[in-house]
Amino acid sequence: MHELDQHLLQERLVDFEKRCRENGLKMTHQRLTVYRELLSSRDHPAVETLFQRVRRHISTISIDTVYRTLATLEEAGMINRVDTTEGVVRYEADHGVSHHHLVCKKCHRIKDFVWESFDTMPPPPAVDHWGESVGRSVVFTGICRHCREQGGEK
């Protein structure tokens, strides 16, 4: 973990407290831990996965709390669901930087990347006609370098 990351993380946590207060959400140990764990998870974890990780810090936390917390934070716009074809809900913290996803068909790992020239591209007319769009994301699918070289571990 770099200095910079530590700094950004700290910044996010301060922001988290602020936004909780704004939304009338109490700052519980559980909430903070779930959020912090998601913040430092770079792999867009499913609920169960995140539950396991949070458990390492709060051994008595119930999975119900993780579900509830994620739903609450999502509603408040502090975290996002990730698009997948797996039939599993996955989350990521809002890191404040627009990014998109690279999805490996073998290992199902998801990697972030930024693409400014896409972000600034005007949407096609069909989008405006459809309704009010609030977000856009790109997903590239394929086989990641790791899987191609090692045959994958799926």
Added chain:
Amino acid sequence: MHELDQHLLQERLVDFEKRCRENGLKMTHQRLTVYRELLSSRDHPAVETLFQRVRRHISTISIDTVYRTLATLEEAGMINRVDTTEGVVRYEADHGVSHHHLVCKKCHRIKDFVWESFDTMPPPPAVDHWGESVGRSVVFTGICRHCREQGGEK
């Protein structure tokens, strides 16, 4: 259903038979019906939904067959899974036209649109470095016209 649609549908079904033969897949009534139903479904149905529809034609079909068929056809590249944040697997038939998705946060309906200037855009360097990409898709999320006007029916 327009003349044109009928024609395209027919074309797709012929292609389906050909590809089944190529892959050594027998042309069963069930397979054909599942595929045809998906072809004419414009709403990217989940397995259960598609099962209900196919049932109208083959009342004795088992859901297991639908699961198996979809998995088989997906493997053969004749149908695709759709990206969602719902935690549900959804499918669409390969209509032979590159398209992308508009997803309504209220009613969860998914609409297709084409975006050629995106399709022809070169990927950012990060993608090439990541591995071998075989597909790309864009998802716009927001509130569709229908939901905005009527308050949605979630």
Added chain:
DNA sequence: TGCTTAATCAGAATATTTCCTAAATAGTAT
């Protein structure tokens, strides 16, 4: 400090998805 109420907990209940087994059926090639 004490009150109020949101939030958490244990763990059971429910729901959903997917897979499995053994027997019956039906394509396809000969």
Added chain:
DNA sequence: ATACTATTTAGGAAATATTCTGATTAAGCA
């Protein structure tokens, strides 16, 4: 027409995912 084998079926098991209940805890405020 026959044989071979993939495929389907019923129905239940297994695996996952999600929600609920009632009792307890603790955050935030007066």
